[in-house]
Each structure stands twice: as structure tokens, then as C-alpha cells.
Amino acid sequence: MSADNQAASFVHGGNVHAWARERGGALAGVLDFSANINPLGLAGSVREAITQSVSQVIHYPDVEAVTLKAAISSYYDVDVEHITAGNGAVELLYVLTHTLRPKRVLIPAPAFSEYERAATAAGAEIEYAFLSPENNFAFDVSSLCSRLNGVDMVFIGNPNNPTGTLLTVRQLERLLFAAKKAGIMVIVDESFMDFIIGDREYTCRPLLKQYDNLVILHSLTKFYAIPGLRLGFALTHRDLTAKLHAAKDPWNVNSLAQAAGVAALTDKEYQQKSREIVNHEKNILYASLKALPGVHPFPPSVNYILINTRQTSYSAAHLRQTLAERNILIRDCSNYPGLSPYYIRVAVKLNEQNKILLERLEQVLR
Known part of the structure; x- marks a missing residue:
């Protein structure tokens, strides 16, 4: 290319x-209409939190993002030890691929282009599993499982961007189980999951403790209309969480983004x-x-x-x-x-x- x-x-x-x-x-x-951002725009509570935190920019942000992680832990019902906060989910995508250094990555296509870009930047080769428009671009989990030989990482957008395709957690667990047996990491991007009413049927969050080969990426910029601020997080097994923390910029999430995230996650x-x-x-x-x-x-x-x-x-x-x-x-x-x-x-x-x-x-x- x-x-x-x-x-x-x-x-x-x-x-x-x-x-x-x-x-x-x-x-x-x-x-x-080219960017998939919440049309309600910035919440009043988030705007107020940003305004009130402006004076704090004279200090370095909290390296551990303790208050933000506590809010993420409470809202998404995950242990803090699984959370890595990011300057947007995409930052953590790059930190992840550079940390794990996959040699060959499987990407169902079409999909968010940063999966390929991050993997390529880390030296990986890309293998596509093309989805069919005749089937509304639905994922074929059995077919994906049959394509695992020779790869060491798989990316799944759930919901998938740009197709809107959605997999249930039961479908994803089949892939996770097969990938775990083969020693393959599965990266599930749930960046648009917040738009789903009742996501329990779809999110992989309950599987984190069971599958150490699962990584969940999650953006907070889309649902809370803060793409210019950049905020997201990764959920991983505790050992990988420690590696990601060691590999990223220690001050990667600025003070205003941390304050915005805490306010957003409490605005029911x-x-x-x-x-x-x-x-x-x-x-x-x-x-x-x-x-x-x-x-x-x-x-x-x-x-x-x-x-x-x-x-x-x-x-x-x-x-x-x-x-x-x-x-x-x-x-x-x-x-x-x-x-x-x-x-x-x-x-x-x-x-x-x-x-x-x-x-x-x-x-x-x-």
C-alpha cells in the first residue's frame, strides 16, 4: 500500500x-452527520465539572486517576484492578498493541480503521474476515473460530463500526473460549455500548475474571459528547492492566477529562x-x-x-x-x-x- x-x-x-x-x-x-456523537451534546453537569476544574490545570493530573476509576468501577460494576484510563480508547489501543506485539491479527471487515493502524504500527500483519452485505454484515462466530489458526490477536467491534452489527455475550464467549485454548487475545471494542438500552445481553464485562485473554475497550467520548476532550478506558486481566500502566504516559488523562468523566458517569x-x-x-x-x-x-x-x-x-x-x-x-x-x-x-x-x-x-x- x-x-x-x-x-x-x-x-x-x-x-x-x-x-x-x-x-x-x-x-x-x-x-x-459524519461523527457518531450523542446529539444531546454536552451535559450540564459535565460542563459545570469542567468549569470548576479549570483552576486545577496548574497541577499535574492524578497519575492513578483514582476518582475516575472509582466512578468507572461503580457504574460498570468492574473491579478497579481491571481498569486502565486512557486519553480516548484509541490511545489504549496503541498502548495495547505495542505492549503485546502481535505478529498476525484477525479483523472482521469492515471495521474501525484504527484496529488495523494500531496493529500495523506494532509490526503485525493483518488478516481480514470479510463480512457479507447480503447477511447485513452479521458476524459468523463459527467461521471466526475456524480462522484462529496462525493469528495471535482478534478485534471485534460490538456494536461494530460502521455496520452497527451486534453480538450477544453468549456468541462472543464461544469465540473467547476457542481463542483462550489457542492462546489468542480477543479485543472487544464496546465504545458504543452505552447507547444500548439494557446491555447485559451484549457486554463482555462479566467475563473479565474468567477469560484472561479478553480485553474490552470503551470510549466515553461518543455517548457523553466529549470527543474534543478525549476519554476512555480498557478493562483487562490484572496482570495485563499492570503492563498497560507501565507502558503508557503516566499523565495520559488530563484533569479536565477526569473531572468530566466522574460527572458524566453519575448523571443518570x-x-x-x-x-x-x-x-x-x-x-x-x-x-x-x-x-x-x-x-x-x-x-x-x-x-x-x-x-x-x-x-x-x-x-x-x-x-x-x-x-x-x-x-x-x-x-x-x-x-x-x-x-x-x-x-x-x-x-x-x-x-x-x-x-x-x-x-x-x-x-x-x-
């Missing part, structure tokens, strides 16, 4: 700054309201997209929807550019391994914002 092609393959959504620079620096009036009203609104709006948006000519959306599980545009005659790049001229940003998914140039992804926003997306899509397609 050339340097230019590799750079293109790791483009992300949500780059409103580049969009603004192309248009003279103005962000006013743009609706960003915001959490409940977010899940209810996002789940309600995703169903409405999915049904409305299905009604548009030539548009084929895939069933969503959380706050984003993958769409095949082939029958519209618009490629993803063309549709992205056309909508950007109308102040709507969408994610061109053509750089994902396993997807053609006719796939886009849109975030689920509030009702009025979703209506604007639908209106402008319809204008373009008709």
Missing part, C-alpha cells in the same frame, strides 16, 4: 476543522434521556431512509446507520461532496476494507436535524 493510499484508508469522520478551512474557517450552519438523567431519544430517532431515521429512492440502509443498533447508495447512481465521494455543498457532512465509507465506493454512514441526530438530512438527501436524489 502506498503512503497516499494508506493515509486515505485511515481518514475519519468528524473532521469539521478541515471542512471549515476549505470554506474560510466558518463552522456556522453545518450539520455534521442524561444517560436515560440519551438512550431513549437516540433509540427512538434511529428507528424513525432508518424507516425514512428506506423510503428514499435507491437508498439501502442497514438495520442500526446504535447511533449510526450504514447506507448503500449504488442504486442512486451516486458514489459515496460524489454524494459526500454534493451534500457538503449544502452544509451536510456525511461519512464516505469507501476507504473501509470490505466496502465498495457506494457506502456512506450517517449519525443519528435529533428529530429536526434528521429531517434536514432527509430533505437534502431527497432533493439531491430526485
Whole structure:
């Protein structure tokens, strides 16, 4: 892969700054559907916590992130000894791969591009297990188990980005069991799990003590709308937790992010309201997209929807550019391994914002 092609393959959504620079620096009036961030925005409790903590930036942040880890432990019902706090989940993804140094990694595709990027940066070779659009990109656990020979690490997004595919914990345990027998690490990315109403059927958190080959990555930036602050955590076996702590920057989570995380995890009203609104709006948006000519959306599980545009005659790049001229940003998914140039992804926003997306899509397609 050339340097230019590799750079293109790791483009992300949500780059409103580049969009603004192309248009003279103005962000006013743009609706960003390219990043999967909670449409309710910053919670008042989090804003207040950040404001009150500003004076603390004259001090180094807590190396152990004790208060933040206590909040994570309480909210997610996991022991503190399993938690490594991170400057976003992606930071810990890189720390993890550089610590474990896998030689060959299995990635069901399409998937979040940073799995490949982090593994490659640590010197690993990549093996893809391509998911089928004819089957709504569903994971075939039996097939994945049959692909374990010769790899030492597997990545699973649950829910998967960009497809929205969701595995139950029972399905994942089959993979974990087979991988443990073969000495293979399984990295389960649960960064969008907070959007699920009642995640007990899906999260691997209860399996942490049973499977020392399990790593759970979790972002707090999506659900709590703080991507500019960067906050996440990893849940691992205690021995690996110690290794991750030794390998990372000791001050990797800044004071404002720690304060924001504590406030966010205790804001029950915001959490409940977010899940209810996002789940309600995703169903409405999915049904409305299905009604548009030539548009084929895939069933969503959380706050984003993958769409095949082939029958519209618009490629993803063309549709992205056309909508950007109308102040709507969408994610061109053509750089994902396993997807053609006719796939886009849109975030689920509030009702009025979703209506604007639908209106402008319809204008373009008709």
C-alpha cells in the first residue's frame, strides 16, 4: 500500500476543522452527520465539572486517576484492578498493541480503521474476515473460530463500526473460549455500548475474571459528547492492566477529562434521556431512509446507520461532496476494507436535524 493510499484508508469522520478551512474557517450552519456523537451534546453537569476544574490545570493530573476509576468501577460494576484510563480508547489501543506485539491479527471487515493502524504500527500483519452485505454484515462466530489458526490477536467491534452489527455475550464467549485454548487475545471494542438500552445481553464485562485473554475497550467520548476532550478506558486481566500502566504516559488523562468523566458517569438523567431519544430517532431515521429512492440502509443498533447508495447512481465521494455543498457532512465509507465506493454512514441526530438530512438527501436524489 502506498503512503497516499494508506493515509486515505485511515481518514475519519468528524473532521469539521478541515471542512471549515476549505470554506474560510466558518463552522456556522453545518450539520455534521459524519461523527457518531450523542446529539444531546454536552451535559450540564459535565460542563459545570469542567468549569470548576479549570483552576486545577496548574497541577499535574492524578497519575492513578483514582476518582475516575472509582466512578468507572461503580457504574460498570468492574473491579478497579481491571481498569486502565486512557486519553480516548484509541490511545489504549496503541498502548495495547505495542505492549503485546502481535505478529498476525484477525479483523472482521469492515471495521474501525484504527484496529488495523494500531496493529500495523506494532509490526503485525493483518488478516481480514470479510463480512457479507447480503447477511447485513452479521458476524459468523463459527467461521471466526475456524480462522484462529496462525493469528495471535482478534478485534471485534460490538456494536461494530460502521455496520452497527451486534453480538450477544453468549456468541462472543464461544469465540473467547476457542481463542483462550489457542492462546489468542480477543479485543472487544464496546465504545458504543452505552447507547444500548439494557446491555447485559451484549457486554463482555462479566467475563473479565474468567477469560484472561479478553480485553474490552470503551470510549466515553461518543455517548457523553466529549470527543474534543478525549476519554476512555480498557478493562483487562490484572496482570495485563499492570503492563498497560507501565507502558503508557503516566499523565495520559488530563484533569479536565477526569473531572468530566466522574460527572458524566453519575448523571443518570442524561444517560436515560440519551438512550431513549437516540433509540427512538434511529428507528424513525432508518424507516425514512428506506423510503428514499435507491437508498439501502442497514438495520442500526446504535447511533449510526450504514447506507448503500449504488442504486442512486451516486458514489459515496460524489454524494459526500454534493451534500457538503449544502452544509451536510456525511461519512464516505469507501476507504473501509470490505466496502465498495457506494457506502456512506450517517449519525443519528435529533428529530429536526434528521429531517434536514432527509430533505437534502431527497432533493439531491430526485
